[in-house]
Amino acid sequence: MTTTSNAAADDGRVILCMKWGTKYGPEYVNRLYGMVRRHLSGDFRFVCLTDRSEGVRSEVECLPIPDLKLPEGLPERGWKKLTTFEADLHGLRGTALFLDLDVVITDSIDCFFEHPGEFLIIHDWKRPWRVTGNSSVYRFRIGAHADVLAQFRATQAEARKTFRNEQAFLSDVLHKQGKLGYWPREWCCSYKYHCIPPWPTNYWRTPIIPAGTRIVIFHGEVNPPDALEGRRNRAFRYVKRAPWIADYWRE
Structure with a gap:
């Protein structure tokens, strides 16, 4: 390429x-x-x-x-x-x-x-x-x-x-x-809405890449490095690390 x-x-x-x-x-x-x-x-x-x-x-x-x-x-x-x-x-x-x-x-x-x-x-x-x-x-x-x-x-x-x-x-x-x-709906997903598991499963389930996703969109309080480390600016909603981000978000 x-x-x-x-x-x-x-x-x-x-x-x-x-x-x-x-x-x-x-x-x-x-x-x-x-x-x-x-x-x-x-x-x-x-x-x-x-x-x-x-x-x-x-x-x-x-x-x-x-x-x-x-x-x-x-x-x-x-x-x-x-x-x-x-x-x-x-x-x-x-x-x-x-x-x-x-x-x-x-x-x-x-x-x-x-x-x-x-x-x-x-x-x-x-x-x-x-x-x-x-x-x-x-x-x-x-x-x-x-x-x-x-x-x-x-x-x-x-x-x-x-x-x-x-x-x-x-x-x-x-x-x-x-x-x-x-765009077809499945191509672009929201990390906030579609990747983070719903409460209370967010306490034990890792964020996912939904089927058909080609681009994950980060909006609101979380950016890729935050998601990689499981950080959120809103402390009242826990989220686990998303280690798969490191596989894609790189030079």
């Missing part, structure tokens, strides 16, 4: 991730690249949009995060992913699969580039009647949805009042355009 960053790959497959600030160190990018390399066949570009490239492995192309262009003083946190929809994203072309830094890939992700659909995202696990997707994993044609970002910039004050974050906003816009689709 190889990668390439030459012009011939510009119309091919691009893995996108984003890192800003200091919450996630370069090891998250490096391990994400390692997981993709092991689980995606053929050529691809791996691009990290970031404000800090120190320590990131050489196979990763580090490019600046585009300016969200919010009024001065307003926080961009919760909205930065919308910049992946720039009409000209650093000259990149092709189909992009965006992955959050803290996911764990457990099986082949070739299918994420093969599944039909114009824009694909994880469907909400807890409230499946909503259109809102979870943007830990989404796929799109680079430059094809510049109108989503343009609409946010034009209506950002109203959008920030109406929607909690970028995934709620983009899901609503693309749903109204008839372009929103979802």
Whole structure:
């Protein structure tokens, strides 16, 4: 499994991730690249949009995060992913699969580039009647949805009042355009909801990888290193170590 960053790959497959600030160190990018390399066949570009490239492995192309262009003083946190929809994203072309830094890939992700659909995202696990997707994993044609970002910039004050974050906003816009689709439910599981055994069995059963899972999503208070060691920020719910994370979450 190889990668390439030459012009011939510009119309091919691009893995996108984003890192800003200091919450996630370069090891998250490096391990994400390692997981993709092991689980995606053929050529691809791996691009990290970031404000800090120190320590990131050489196979990763580090490019600046585009300016969200919010009024001065307003926080961009919760909205930065919308910049992946720039009409000209650093000259990149092709189909992009965006992955959050803290996911764990457990099986082949070739299918994420093969599944039909114009824009694909994880469907909400807890409230499946909503259109809102979870943007830990989404796929799109680079430059094809510049109108989503343009609409946010034009209506950002109203959008920030109406929607909690970028995934709620983009899901609503693309749903109204008839372009929103979802991954098969079993492909992306929540560590919090699907891997941790229910009470009281969480006291003696180890967290699992549900059948059909290809990417484990970490949201809330637990990240991969916490799950590996059995740590939770909420002390009232015990969870055992998940040693299988070490098999996948590595460079």
